Amino acid sequence: MSRSAPNPTEAELELLSILWARGPSTVREIHEIVSGEKDTGYTTTLKILQKMTDKRLVVRDESQRSHVYRAAVKAEKTQRRLVDRLLENAFGGAVEQLVMQALSSRKVDPGEIARLRKLLDDLEENQR
Numbered sequence: 001m002s003r004s005a006p007n008p009t010e011a012e013l014e015l016l017s018i019l020w021a022r023g024p025s026t027v028r029e030i031h032e033i034v035s036g037e038k039d040t041g042y043t044t045t046l047k048i049l050q051k052m053t054d055k056r057l058v059v060r061d062e063s064q065r066s067h068v069y070r071a072a073v074k075a076e077k078t079q080r081r082l083v084d085r086l087l088e089n090a091f092g093g094a095v096e097q098l099v100m101q102a103l104s105s106r107k108v109d110p111g112e113i114a115r116l117r118k119l120l121d122d123l124e125e126n127q128r
Helices: 010-022 027-037 042-054 075-091 095-104 110-126
Strands: 058-061 068-071
Touching: 010 027, 010 042, 010 058, 010 068, 010 075, 027 042, 042 058, 042 068, 075 095
Parallel strands: none
Antiparallel strands: 058 068
16 A cells, blocks of 8 residues: 555545455446445445545546446555454464464465465575
8 A cells, every 4th residue: 555545444444345356437337336245325425435435545447437346456466454453463473373363263275274385385495
């Protein structure tokens, strides 16, 4: 995220996740996805997107009749900032505690475990 873009709220992050997955979308398209998961009004979705535009989290293309929104921030960079903030605020910077909590909070499938092992091996190899 650029320095001028703040951390998204939970509602904003939900809409960003849709845009990251779908790519540029109209308010109606975004709202259809959100309203399938929870009871929310079209104007609420529109208002959140307008605030996100002001915060530079999304960019609005007004060249067509239906305005199209796209994420102005990258998923990976946003996720990294949110994890860094969580790591510092909730775990005092202790990576091991964060990872242990994440792994113990739900069932982890064998594929995830294998990818985590590879990541740890790669990290260890790069530190030699």
